[in-house]
Amino acid sequence: xxLILLEPxxxxxxxxxxxxxxxxxTHLREVHRAQPGDTLTVGCANxxxxxxxxTAIGPDQATLRWEHLGEPPPPALPxxxxxxxxxxxxxARTLEHVTALGVKRxxxxxxKRVEKSYWQSPELRPEKIHQHLVLGLEQARDTVMxxxxxxxxxxxxxxxxxxxxxxxxxxxxxxPGMASxxxxxxxxxxxxxxxxxxxxxxxxVDQLLNAGCEGMHLGPRILRVETAVTALLSRLF
Numbered sequence: 001x002x003l004i005l006l007e008p009x010x011x012x013x014x015x016x017x018x019x020x021x022x023x024x025x026t027h028l029r030e031v032h033r034a035q036p037g038d039t040l041t042v043g044c045a046n047x048x049x050x051x052x053x054x055t056a057i058g059p060d061q062a063t064l065r066w067e068h069l070g071e072p073p074p075p076a077l078p079x080x081x082x083x084x085x086x087x088x089x090x091x092a093r094t095l096e097h098v099t100a101l102g103v104k105r106x107x108x109x110x111x112k113r114v115e116k117s118y119w120q121s122p123e124l125r126p127e128k129i130h131q132h133l134v135l136g137l138e139q140a141r142d143t144v145m146x147x148x149x150x151x152x153x154x155x156x157x158x159x160x161x162x163x164x165x166x167x168x169x170x171x172x173x174x175x176p177g178m179a180s181x182x183x184x185x186x187x188x189x190x191x192x193x194x195x196x197x198x199x200x201x202x203x204x205v206d207q208l209l210n211a212g213c214e215g216m217h218l219g220p221r222i223l224r225v226e227t228a229v230t231a232l233l234s235r236l237f
């Protein structure tokens with residue numbers, strides 16, 4: 001936890017914040033070994049970053065008094081990530097990784113090779129998604145919460161979502177066997193499509209390419225989704 005993210009329910013009056021959840025309290029005690037008088041990095045959700053003094057800490061509550069909140073969060077990546085829904089355990093890690101890297105817009109998509117049972121996972125509950133996003137923000141010292149959209153049908157995605165997404169920027173489909181390598185160091189608005197383990201099926205690739213997306217690859221190696229996502233974002237931006 002490189003930043004304590006203060007959400008609206010944490011903030012009290014007179015420039016103070018109260019932390020009552022055991023996850024953050026345990027981290028303060030066991031990792032930071034924080035004591036009253038210590039200065040910690042804090043940030044308001046979707047707001048600014050600064051310093052706060054720990055004024056008290058006990059088994060059930062910690063009190064912070066912020067000194068100055070004037071630093072903006074780090075810039076976001078200019079990307080909307082469209083990710084075929086991974087298996088639940090991989091989804092949790094991937095959400096944290098891409099949030100730490102600066103992705104602010106995500107769509108989790110059903111494709112042919114996505115197991116239907118994945119959509120029943122507790123990891124897709126709003127509170128669980130929020131938890132993983134918070135962990136990513138804390139890691140990266142960021143405060144701006146990403147948006148996550150769930151789309152359970154590929155055909156519905158093509159009709160109802162894809163045109164608006166491609167109006168935002170350049171569409172790139174990461175898929176093994178594409179003719180072009182992944183671009184490097186771009187800074188334009190981009191919609192990045194990443195398939196499931198096993199990749200998109202040919203029909204799905206054809207639909208995305210026919211809509212105006214460009215195909216590209218990361219080389220001959222077949223990577224896990226969480227590895228491919230990190231590699232692609234790092235190389236692209």
